Amino acid sequence: MPVTFTVNGTSRTVDVPADMPLLWVLRDVLDMKGTKFGCGIAQCGACTVHLNGAPTRSCQIPAAAISGAKVTTIEGLSPDGNHPLQKAWKELDVPQCGYCQAGQLMSAAALLATTPKPTDAQIDAAMNGNLCRCATYTRIRDGIHKAAGNSRSTSSVGGN
Amino acid sequence: MSLASPIDRRSFLRVSSIAGGGLLLGAWLDFGTNGVLEAQAADIGTHTAGDFSPNAFIRIAPNGAVTIMAKNPEVGQGIKTMLPMLIAEELDVDFSTITIEQAMSDPAKYGTQVAGGSTATPTNWEPLRKAGAAGRQLLIAAAAQTWNVPAAECTTASGVVLHAKSNRQMTYGALTTTAAALPAPDMATVTLKDPKDFRIIGKPMSGVDNQKVVTGQPLFGIDVTVPGMLYATYEKCGVFGGKALSANLDDIKALPGVKNAFILEGGTVLNGLLSGVAILADTWWAAKSARAKLKVTWDEGATAQQSSASFKAKATELFTQAPVRSLRADGDVTAAFASAAKTIEATYEYPFLAHATLEPQNCTASFKDNAIEIWAPTQNPQSGRVLVSKTLGIAEKDIAIHITRSGGGFGRRLNNDYMVEAAMISKVAGVPVKMLWTREDDIKHDFYRPAGFHKLKGAVDASGKVSAWQNHFVTFSNNGTDFVPSADLSPTEFPATSVPNFSVGVSTMPLGVPTGYLRAPGSNALAFVMQSFIDELAHAAKKDPVQFKLDMLAGLPTTAQRGVMVGSRMIGVLEQVAQKSGWGTRKLPKGTGMGVAFHFSHRGYFAEVVEATVTKAGKLTVNKVWAVGDVGSQIINPFGAINQVQGSVLDGISEALAQEITIEGGKTKQNNFNDFPLIRLTQSPVVDVSFRITDNSPTGMGEPALPPVVPALCNAIFAATGKRIRSLPLSKHDLSWT
Numbered sequence: 001m002p003v004t005f006t007v008n009g010t011s012r013t014v015d016v017p018a019d020m021p022l023l024w025v026l027r028d029v030l031d032m033k034g035t036k037f038g039c040g041i042a043q044c045g046a047c048t049v050h051l052n053g054a055p056t057r058s059c060q061i062p063a064a065a066i067s068g069a070k071v072t073t074i075e076g077l078s079p080d081g082n083h084p085l086q087k088a089w090k091e092l093d094v095p096q097c098g099y100c101q102a103g104q105l106m107s108a109a110a111l112l113a114t115t116p117k118p119t120d121a122q123i124d125a126a127m128n129g130n131l132c133r134c135a136t137y138t139r140i141r142d143g144i145h146k147a148a149g150n151s152r153s154t155s156s157v158g159g160n
Numbered sequence: 161m162s163l164a165s166p167i168d169r170r171s172f173l174r175v176s177s178i179a180g181g182g183l184l185l186g187a188w189l190d191f192g193t194n195g196v197l198e199a200q201a202a203d204i205g206t207h208t209a210g211d212f213s214p215n216a217f218i219r220i221a222p223n224g225a226v227t228i229m230a231k232n233p234e235v236g237q238g239i240k241t242m243l244p245m246l247i248a249e250e251l252d253v254d255f256s257t258i259t260i261e262q263a264m265s266d267p268a269k270y271g272t273q274v275a276g277g278s279t280a281t282p283t284n285w286e287p288l289r290k291a292g293a294a295g296r297q298l299l300i301a302a303a304a305q306t307w308n309v310p311a312a313e314c315t316t317a318s319g320v321v322l323h324a325k326s327n328r329q330m331t332y333g334a335l336t337t338t339a340a341a342l343p344a345p346d347m348a349t350v351t352l353k354d355p356k357d358f359r360i361i362g363k364p365m366s367g368v369d370n371q372k373v374v375t376g377q378p379l380f381g382i383d384v385t386v387p388g389m390l391y392a393t394y395e396k397c398g399v400f401g402g403k404a405l406s407a408n409l410d411d412i413k414a415l416p417g418v419k420n421a422f423i424l425e426g427g428t429v430l431n432g433l434l435s436g437v438a439i440l441a442d443t444w445w446a447a448k449s450a451r452a453k454l455k456v457t458w459d460e461g462a463t464a465q466q467s468s469a470s471f472k473a474k475a476t477e478l479f480t481q482a483p484v485r486s487l488r489a490d491g492d493v494t495a496a497f498a499s500a501a502k503t504i505e506a507t508y509e510y511p512f513l514a515h516a517t518l519e520p521q522n523c524t525a526s527f528k529d530n531a532i533e534i535w536a537p538t539q540n541p542q543s544g545r546v547l548v549s550k551t552l553g554i555a556e557k558d559i560a561i562h563i564t565r566s567g568g569g570f571g572r573r574l575n576n577d578y579m580v581e582a583a584m585i586s587k588v589a590g591v592p593v594k595m596l597w598t599r600e601d602d603i604k605h606d607f608y609r610p611a612g613f614h615k616l617k618g619a620v621d622a623s624g625k626v627s628a629w630q631n632h633f634v635t636f637s638n639n640g641t642d643f644v645p646s647a648d649l650s651p652t653e654f655p656a657t658s659v660p661n662f663s664v665g666v667s668t669m670p671l672g673v674p675t676g677y678l679r680a681p682g683s684n685a686l687a688f689v690m691q692s693f694i695d696e697l698a699h700a701a702k703k704d705p706v707q708f709k710l711d712m713l714a715g716l717p718t719t720a721q722r723g724v725m726v727g728s729r730m731i732g733v734l735e736q737v738a739q740k741s742g743w744g745t746r747k748l749p750k751g752t753g754m755g756v757a758f759h760f761s762h763r764g765y766f767a768e769v770v771e772a773t774v775t776k777a778g779k780l781t782v783n784k785v786w787a788v789g790d791v792g793s794q795i796i797n798p799f800g801a802i803n804q805v806q807g808s809v810l811d812g813i814s815e816a817l818a819q820e821i822t823i824e825g826g827k828t829k830q831n832n833f834n835d836f837p838l839i840r841l842t843q844s845p846v847v848d849v850s851f852r853i854t855d856n857s858p859t860g861m862g863e864p865a866l867p868p869v870v871p872a873l874c875n876a877i878f879a880a881t882g883k884r885i886r887s888l889p890l891s892k893h894d895l896s897w898t
Contacts, residue, residue: 077375089374
């Protein structure tokens, strides 16, 4: 079925099966590889995008449900890769393998959009659905605080 | 550039011009004459000199652009950043301006290209610095010749050669033509920097792919696209090694988007091509949707009789008998038990574990005219090449393998089963194929960390020292002699050599379930057993666990021996972690406890303390972990090193908390992250990392920080609750207390 929706500000029309998840529309039809496949059952968060502004597991959204929607993916998080979160991720060397980080960044960006100065508890609530197999959680938390401009020690990144 | 003779491995650098006038330095680095590797390096087996010849790591263009090749697969361990740092340091270029390029699989050119065993640091530490230093030496020689001054009067600074006396300078780019015409330096004359002059090594460097990672650019195997490719899914028998006899292929081929479907016969080797049904479609979603309608008749084979329950029953039965064979026997354990002040016995066990890399297994392959091009997230491309060559019947030279970034490795991608599947599917279908597993495929078709069972007996004498140790280890073997992968126990495993009366024996049972190497293989299970039982002995002796362990380490060798730790190095990290964590100095509320453990693996020394709280109702929280490591004289990239320690520690906690693979009817019961859970942000404690710098050659960081945290956590739970954890995962235990 033909479906028209907006991806990163551009209107796109695709002709796909109605049940094809948005994840695969993005990856295999629109050739946008930034959004990742991890589990297919909304357990890992690797496929997180913004659907009309809300962080959403794209593996669970059928194409039939996205007509007219506004979708933002990691490729559209910033024009130049300089969203405060992206900068913080690079400065703190958050990624290890990096596979989950698009989903982490999209969840974190949605958090900061509504809660510019999140507490640890708010970070917990927003980020607990995003798995990181390398367990970069310490730096993910630090990265969100840094991007938010929170005055918080990054003592976990240091050592001696 | 090609090497005419593979035995040409003299220690020199050859310089040759390449198209475009660049300078290409190919390094022939003889491992045998470097003399930099400690005796521990023998752990990885005999390293033949041919493994490192020839190497080609540096390309400098006339415009000054410097390209450094990253030879090893990047799986999240930071090697694509770290190894080029070694070259850039000695070449003396600005790390932020160079281009780092992932090498293809080409062992003749780059030497061993494996992400495994935490080996990249010890095996590349000197050779890659020498590769950089030789390049710098040639550029200096070229400038000296140009200016007609002694080379010794020239220095370098970030891609420029300087002659201070005459106030002249030339960029590396301006020197490429002259340098390319110079004779190769004798590697023996190539000198390395004094570590105090390091400007790149030792500085925290953010990962070289981070810009691409945070902007979602294609990097991983799953992101590869090849013109004309079809997407494939591959269904294997749930019972390991089962054969596909027939399937409703005509029905499947008629489904929307499906282009082809066929059975692959496969073989019987578990890490080779196994039988299954391939479905090819114009999108992966179409292939996966068709698979939901697939009906296969399987011949499940004998493994269908195996289960976790049957293994446990068999182990229990074997424990009533003497071990089938001895692995080590020192002193006289019988006499020591008879004269002991106190004797304790305990049985420990641990489950199978999956790797669960977040990027599911996948591979893209394009077979044409008896040759194949492969794009694979693999930790060991060369073993994949051998497997594809044998299975498809094509020459190794006709197999080109692009090493993509891997979305996690953890040892899973040392096996290339998914690579040979994609290769064979492409060959049979006659089109380029991108084959992708589902998460369920990944959980159900792993090479699992093997389960294991240990029946232990230990004794302390009147002075409170361990006087006897006896272990009956029940593990897996299909011929009674050779252990299945990662199911062995080294006769040198601690506390061997520390306890005067020491006996370890083994009995085995057959296994049809594939096993393999999970981050810190062997150690990830054995540390739990040994360090927990030592904690039991410490409490039996009424001694402080840290002091008790220091006493055990005091008798160990003071010089490196194959596979045996140097006691003083472990004592150093154990004392430091006790001090950092405030061991024994803080009064903790009831329900909160601290546990300590240490472990030597992959040449690294780690001691860790866990503080954990268990509520009366039994809810466990890991409050904080302190980790102290000794990996030698230099932390090359502090960002990467601390990342690896923090990740390893949390990985170990993740395994301990709730991970278990259960075999039922020869199949894996678990499916996805809902029943094979990974640690989450809210479960992750702060991990305080420090390093004890010692005068030893640097060693690897990917694994050795993992093993101690599992027993340290279990020992903390004992301290908090009085409950001794002798089996994993923790989720199966009632931790409540009154």
